[in-house]
Amino acid sequence: MKKKKQYDKNDENLIPLIGMENKIIGFEKKEKIHIEGLLHSAVSVFIFNLKNDLMLQKRSSKKYHSSLLWTNTCCSHPKKNESVLKAAHRCLIEEMGFDCFLEQRFSFTYHKCFNNGLIENELDHVFVGYYEKSPTINFKEVDNWKWISLKKLIENIHAYPDSYTIWLKIIVQNYLNQLKYI
Secondary structure: OOOOOOOOHHHHHEEEEEOHHHOEEEEEEHHHHHHHOOOEEEEEEEEEOOOOOEEEEEEOOOOOOOOOOEEOOEEEOOOOOOOHHHHHHHHHHHHHOOOOOEEEEEEEEEEEEOOOOOEEEEEEEEEEEEOOOOOOOOOOOEEEEEEEOHHHHHHHHHHOHHHEOHHHHHHHHHOHHHHOOO
16 A cells, blocks of 8 residues: 655745756755755746736835845746746746736846845746736735836846846846846
8 A cells, every 4th residue: 555645835935946957956945955055946027018018016024034125926936846837827826916827938047146145046936917907916025015106116126236136137248138028
């Protein structure tokens, strides 16, 4: 008689580690990943409205890095045995209180050391979607939100670079044409 695999609550805290050719090579706890700077999987979601304005969020003050900075609509890490698409939908629901169709546009890697000693070393999968209503933000994750035109976002990033997350600045600088919804 086969034993059923029991659900381990610790699996929720495990994030995919990435190796050669962007393949998953294992799983590790989020804390260890960010202390040791291990390459891991992440998702970033960009939601646009009919005017092609982008929904930005201001990260919660409770975030362990990049707190109170403006960033894309939402971002997270896939959990063990969760696809990047499912992770993108989950974080959209958990952080912004809604869900919509999402299309993966591209992925990229970046490496950043933060002042608090933590390190981001991510393979970031970028998704784009459309939504016209206001979100219902989760204040544990999000401090505020707003719609902004891409032109105004670019101007603001140049004028106030320290107000935005590193991954948002990389995406806007390098992948803007792949990002636009319309």
